[in-house]
Amino acid sequence: MSFAYWSILIAALLPLAIAAYAKSGSRDNNTPRDSAEKLSGAKRRAYAAHQNAFEAFPFYAVAVLGALTFGASAKTVGVLAAVYLAFRIAHALLYIADKATPRSLAYAGGLLTNIAIFALPMLQINFV
Structure with missing residues (x-):
């Protein structure tokens, strides 16, 4: 696999x-959901990052499965998947650290990478 x-x-x-x-x-x-309302500071931001990660997941899963199903190179999808995960981890860490602008850039990088994965079969581009 x-x-x-x-x-x-x-x-x-x-x-x-x-x-x-x-x-x-x-x-x-x-x-536990009620106790999340009582969080503050870094832990409150971590909870928001947690919610954002769940919100971003469905599009990512569909993009990867769709790309692989419709003929994109597994190696190319794998490289872009690693880039996506790096952006998402950076997003969470920057969210927790309260670095708004870099966090937004990490979010945008992850979104654009996800769009690239989704579009691979249509564009028939293989980087690897």
């Missing part, structure tokens, strides 16, 4: 890793 497929699992688990940081130290597991 190619890295591109595995990257979908990594992207799916990324929001959970971010949430683990956001909620570390929280003792309220009875109403």
